[in-house]
Amino acid sequence: MKVRVLIRPKRGLLDPQGQAVERALPALGFEGFRNVRVGRLVELETEHPERVPELCERLLANTLIEDYEILEER
């Protein structure tokens, strides 16, 4: 089974990467793009999807400053 994990900075926390992208957009001619947030994507295959939350908590995400979301189990 293929699992996708989206990891991103918690709301309200500074997101320097997101802000850098957001500031660069108008100069490149991209008006009307806001609230840019940059996080990580981890894709993996497993027979134990029930263990993915534990994997996120212990290895993939720093839960002090990041949220994670598990997507699309096929």
Add this chain to the structure above:
Amino acid sequence: MKVRVLIRPKRGLLDPQGQAVERALPALGFEGFRNVRVGRLVELETEHPERVPELCERLLANTLIEDYEILEER
């Protein structure tokens, strides 16, 4: 409209981050997890979703070594 862009290393290209995670898993007691790939997630809001592919090609993804996928326009 909220748009999510998933950016990951092209298949067949070296993915050192993914490999590092994959090698660490058994030592942490996570057996049965394979093909780990680590990429980037960019979330943004825009009134111009038709311009997101252009934004990916020019700014968000390095299309020589990365693929991108546009997800979930709400």
